[in-house]
Amino acid sequence: MADPRIVIVGAGPAGCRAAECLAAAGIRPLVLDEAPASGGQIYRRPPPALDRPARSLYGADAAKAEALHRSFDALAKRVDYRPATTVWGLDGDRLFVRRGSEAAVVGFDRLILATGATDRVMPVRGWTRPGVYTLGGAQIALKAQGVAIGSPVVFIGAGPLLVLVAWQYAKAGAKVAAVLDTSRLADQCAALPLLAARPGMLARGAGLRLALKRMQVSVHQGVSPLEITGDAGGVGGVAWRAPDGSLRDVAANAVALGWHLRSETQLAELAGCDFDFDPVWRQWTPRTDRFGRSSRGDVYLAGDGMKILGADGAELAGRLAATAVLEDIGRLPQGARPDRLERRQKRFARFSRGLARAFPFPAEACRSLADDALLCRCEAITVGEYRATLQRTGASELNRAKALSRVGMGRCQGRYCGAAAAEIVASGETPVAGAGRLRPQAPIKPLPAGVRAGAGDQAEEA
Structure with missing residues (x-):
């Protein structure tokens, strides 16, 4: 057989x-x-x-x-x-x-x-400016092409990749303006018993943070990113709120952001x-x-x-x-x-x-996003427009909200806006699990014009 x-x-x-x-x-x-x-x-x-x-x-x-x-x-x-x-x-x-x-x-x-x-991302005011990348995108530029996305660069997010990519950039000679970590030291300490399951990886993560300190890279924990500033020409810097409530900013010409995967x-x-x-x-x-x-x-x-x-x-x-x-x-x-x-x-x-417990996704930050922040990049829908649709229609499920607002209907099919959209839907009495998940449709990746039938088990027109 x-x-x-x-x-x-x-x-x-x-x-x-x-x-x-x-x-x-x-x-x-x-x-x-x-x-x-x-x-x-x-x-x-x-x-x-x-x-x-x-x-x-x-x-x-x-x-x-x-x-x-x-x-x-x-x-x-x-x-x-x-x-x-x-x-x-x-x-x-x-x-x-x-x-x-x-x-x-x-x-x-x-x-x-x-x-x-x-990359799992959260919308931030100005995140569609030229010069804003995901952490994975910034790492790929360095690995595959040997180039930095800019200098100085601000890294925003939470998780091991945040510190790793910042260290890789600093080691490659790019200036790292700041690392803005939304997770709290208290969360990381509480997760230590679970993280101890892999002591070598835990030690490596601690070592990278110490290395950044030796490189004189500023790492700020428990921050709330407010806006990626700049203009149509690109990034000018990042404004954020410190844990003590004070407002701060740092100049940069590129930003990499991501909240784990x-x-x-x-x-x-x-x-x-x-x-x-x-x-x-x-x-x-x-x-x-x-x-x-x-x-x-x-x-x-x-x-x-x-x-x-x-x-x-x-x-x-x-x-x-x-x-x-x-x-x-x-x-x-x-x-x-x-x-x-x-x-x-x-x-x-x-x-x-x-x-996951040490570097949680900033759910509350998603729920409190400013109305003028762009939520869906593909369809150019703001957070305020999305909230208004939910309030007007009473939609409490992501696919229903997608049909009424077009959030998640673009070429990324919710890969970049879906997590934040779910948290916004769940801002009321709906638990985030109850908001459901966006249903994908083929093609799950954009296809170029002019694709034709070719060799395969069965060839079909596409």
């Missing part, structure tokens, strides 16, 4: 390890990757022309990045790897993909979604997977068993697209998902011990809960 068609979406840490596990069992999976090379966002490979040592690109994770790259490259003859391929839709057991100007349909028997995560779950939604609301992370995540099996049965999830566990946790999740696939098709190697992976995964989950 022919092997079942197993497709992996994503070639970050989770997707690479899933492919490795399947290949070791004698199965040749198809790996669809939006990036031009494997590694994902965390271990993104620079273009060939950018000759920089791994240590300068990945810091303390250089050995892990190189190991992941080597192991996946070694699979070249045992996997069907298709880079620069965007999966923009899913229906039944078919994936709709695009590579360049060609579109195709790819069928599957089993599907592993290792779709990763994107949000799972990329659009394909899981289109697949019909069940979801649960995570009250700690304040976001919806796919419902899976401990190995990544979804409620659908033939769809499995791994990595940050399932739950935010970091790169190490994503590698484990990829192996677990592949193990589940092998078990379900009767190909699990004799003597396999997935329970060992599972025990390690529990430590990562405990640490993840600690991060």
Whole structure:
């Protein structure tokens, strides 16, 4: 009998390890990757022309990045790897993909979604000015192109990525004007018992903060960002409120902002997977068993697209998902011990809960956003206009509010405005979980004009 068609979406840490596990069992999976090379966002490979040592690109994770790259490259003859391929839709057991100007349909028997995560952001007055980036965008500019988004730069947000990217910029020689952390020291201290599940990572985070201090970078905690100032030409600075209530500002020509990450779950939604609301992370995540099996049965999830566990946790999740696939098709190697992976995964989950509590999403700040702040960038809807729609119509569910206001209807489909919109809907008597989640629609990624049918299992006009 022919092997079942197993497709992996994503070639970050989770997707690479899933492919490795399947290949070791004698199965040749198809790996669809939006990036031009494997590694994902965390271990993104620079273009060939950018000759920089791994240590300068990945810091303390250089050995892990190189190991992941080597192991996946070694699979070249045992996997069907298709880079620069965007999966923009899913229906039944078919994936709709695009590579360049060609579109195709790819069928599957089993599907592993290792779709990763994107920055979770909160609208701030002036966040659409030229020179404002997400933390991930700022990091990619430095990693993939060897350039800074500006100098001096202000970093706003909360979470490990905030301090990491600020340190990377300072180390690269860019001037860091300030790090504005919305989380409180009290929250971080309260989360220490959970964070102690990974003492090495905890020590690394503390070390980065000390390094910033030695570099004379100002780090302000418990702040409330008020406005990214400037004009149509770009950023001029940032105004914020300190914990003591005083108003402060700092000059800069670029800003990077982000509040940790949000799972990329659009394909899981289109697949019909069940979801649960995570009250700690304040976001919806796919419902899976401990190995990544979804409620659908033939769809499995791994990595940050399932739950935010970091790169190490994503590698484990990829192996677990592949193990589940092998078990379900009767190909699990004799003597396999997935329970060992599972025990390690529990430590990562405990640490993840600690991060969410130490660096909470600023829900209250979303609810108190100024009326003139732009909420939905795609449709140019302000917070005041959104509130007026909710009050006028009585909408208490995100999709109903979307239909009436167009917030979440643009090209990002709520990736950037959805979290804040949910908090605003929940400003009244509705709990944030009761506000629901925005339903995605294909194409989940914008398609260029002129896409035509191309090679694939089944080619269709697009």
